[in-house]
Amino acid sequence: MKKITRLLIAVALVLGVVALAGNHVAWADTAEADLPGLVLGQGRPALSQADAQKGSVVPPPATFTVCSPYDIPGVYSVGGVATLHLDEFSQGYCVGTILWNHRFAPGRLPDGAGGFLSEIVFVRIYLYGNLVDKVSTGVGDVSVCFALPPDKEGQIYFYDFYGPRFFHRTGQPAWVSTVTTNENGIVCTTALASGAYALVGY
Numbered sequence: 001m002k003k004i005t006r007l008l009i010a011v012a013l014v015l016g017v018v019a020l021a022g023n024h025v026a027w028a029d030t031a032e033a034d035l036p037g038l039v040l041g042q043g044r045p046a047l048s049q050a051d052a053q054k055g056s057v058v059p060p061p062a063t064f065t066v067c068s069p070y071d072i073p074g075v076y077s078v079g080g081v082a083t084l085h086l087d088e089f090s091q092g093y094c095v096g097t098i099l100w101n102h103r104f105a106p107g108r109l110p111d112g113a114g115g116f117l118s119e120i121v122f123v124r125i126y127l128y129g130n131l132v133d134k135v136s137t138g139v140g141d142v143s144v145c146f147a148l149p150p151d152k153e154g155q156i157y158f159y160d161f162y163g164p165r166f167f168h169r170t171g172q173p174a175w176v177s178t179v180t181t182n183e184n185g186i187v188c189t190t191a192l193a194s195g196a197y198a199l200v201g202y
Contacts, residue, residue, distance in 0.1 A: 059079055059080040060080055062098070062099035063098050064078075064097060065126075066086065066095055066096075067094040068089035068140070072086045072095070074086055078144075079099040081118055081121070082118065082121045082197075083144070085144075086140070087140060087141035088141070093126065093127055093139070094125075094129075096123075096125075097122060098122040099120070100119060100120040101119060102118065102120050102198060106161055106196065107174055109175050110174060114201045115200065115201075115202075116198055117149055117152055118146050118199035120197070121144055121198065122195070123144060123193075123195065123197060124162075125142070131162065131165065131194060132194065133165070133194055137192070140192075142190070142191045143188050143191055144189060144191045145186055146186075146188075148185045148186075154200055154201020154202070155178070155187060155201060156177075156178050156180045156199055157175040157177055157198055157200045158195055159195055159196040159197075160195050161194075161195045161196045177200075
């Protein structure tokens, strides 16, 4: 009788530990998803398997890196929010992106610029694994494009987020407007500098 009682206690303890572990994993996933500005990147499913089986489409990755000459030239969707257009780059260059929640934007927009009409796309340009501040058009060409929401007007702004690393930013940082093209509601700008790009307007 004592052996049976001990066995039952042992089984109950094991089941308790398994239940606690399961709750811990579920809590960890929930806490991570609630982190401010967190965007799920490549390698993490955006939808559950059940949703996928219903025919839902998994959005493109919000974080990725492509390198010359293997992945460049090409056009890449950044989380379904923007597109990154890459032309020929010299060998050794890579371009990475991060999609960031505009509610946690660095810096401030100039007066009269309006508000954010999109999430923020961080563009990072690397040469042999080292971040570079900018490239010339003779080295490669990269542009970022956004779709204007209906009945909205805007242009793309740039924030020199990585400027302090290269000691070329002085004064109070701010978003600055870029030369933006608009073709049938698709607005684009060259993105030859590492930093943050966003669609801004009314």
